[in-house]
Amino acid sequence: MFDYALGGKDNYLADREAAEQVQEALPTSLAAVLENRRFMRRAVRHLLDAGVRQFLDLGCGLPGRGNVHDLVHAADPSATVVYVDNCPVIVNHYQALLSSSSVAAAFDADVRHPRDVLTHPTTTTLIDFDRPVGIVMTSLLHHIADEDDPTGLVKTFVSAVPPGSHVVLSHYNPDGRPAEDRAVAAAFATSFGIPMAERSAAAIEALFGDLVLLEPGLVEAPLWRPDRPYREPTGWLLAGVGRKV
Ligand SMILES: C[S@@+](CC[C@H](N)C(=O)[O-])C[C@H]1O[C@@H](n2cnc3c(N)ncnc32)[C@H](O)[C@@H]1O
Numbered sequence: 001m002f003d004y005a006l007g008g009k010d011n012y013l014a015d016r017e018a019a020e021q022v023q024e025a026l027p028t029s030l031a032a033v034l035e036n037r038r039f040m041r042r043a044v045r046h047l048l049d050a051g052v053r054q055f056l057d058l059g060c061g062l063p064g065r066g067n068v069h070d071l072v073h074a075a076d077p078s079a080t081v082v083y084v085d086n087c088p089v090i091v092n093h094y095q096a097l098l099s100s101s102s103v104a105a106a107f108d109a110d111v112r113h114p115r116d117v118l119t120h121p122t123t124t125t126l127i128d129f130d131r132p133v134g135i136v137m138t139s140l141l142h143h144i145a146d147e148d149d150p151t152g153l154v155k156t157f158v159s160a161v162p163p164g165s166h167v168v169l170s171h172y173n174p175d176g177r178p179a180e181d182r183a184v185a186a187a188f189a190t191s192f193g194i195p196m197a198e199r200s201a202a203a204i205e206a207l208f209g210d211l212v213l214l215e216p217g218l219v220e221a222p223l224w225r226p227d228r229p230y231r232e233p234t235g236w237l238l239a240g241v242g243r244k245v
Helices: 013-025 029-049 068-075 088-097 114-118 121-126 150-159 179-192 201-206
Strands: 054-058 080-085 104-108 134-138 166-172 237-243
Touching: 013 029, 013 179, 029 068, 029 134, 029 166, 029 237, 054 068, 068 080, 080 088, 080 121, 088 104, 104 121, 114 150, 134 150, 150 166, 201 237
Parallel strands: 054 080, 054 134, 080 104, 134 166
Antiparallel strands: 166 237
């Protein structure tokens, strides 16, 4: 559905139909998918400017246009990128795309088990834990229920990386939407069997733990360091970048 919303070609009839149902009921929802990707790109470019040359994209989703490795390798072809998702179809797509790369790779793992990700041979080959790492978690943590301890999960990843590392995070937050839209969104998530944790802005900010939130803090995604005029935020998503000091 994300791929379809982003104008991609790697989607099935069921994805397109479901995305169209959502779009019809919630016309701004697909624009939120674009807001999310544009935020990710601005944040990754910021990390590149800050000298980060290693990236771990957790819950990466299907490759499309302007993936993390596309941005990173435009700046530095020797920089490394590791993609992780627990969906084998997504991982297959990335593995096919990156089959001839020695600096970017993908594997299948569940981020609820950070040690499995951190100790995976692909990670330990491509990521040097003595140098800053950009940990990308866009539109991921709302799929992780409180009982799976998303705060602890972020903390474990952050504890493995040195100062100068960053976490790029966006999270579902429909506080800016009317109550009926929120109810419709929740009903879609239930009908698709996709867990969606609704967290307050304070709860999302708490996911950053001890990281220092870069200016402008946790904001609606298009308001995070806009690089050009954007449409009004859709009100579905908060985003921010934290730095380990
Ligand atoms: C909404 S998509 C976001 C994709 C991409 N990060 C983006 O921002 O466009 C969420 C992704 O997280 C993955 N995901 C959800 N739970 C996960 C888990 N426990 N471990 C790894 N990946 C997970 C899903 O398979 C999906 O690809």
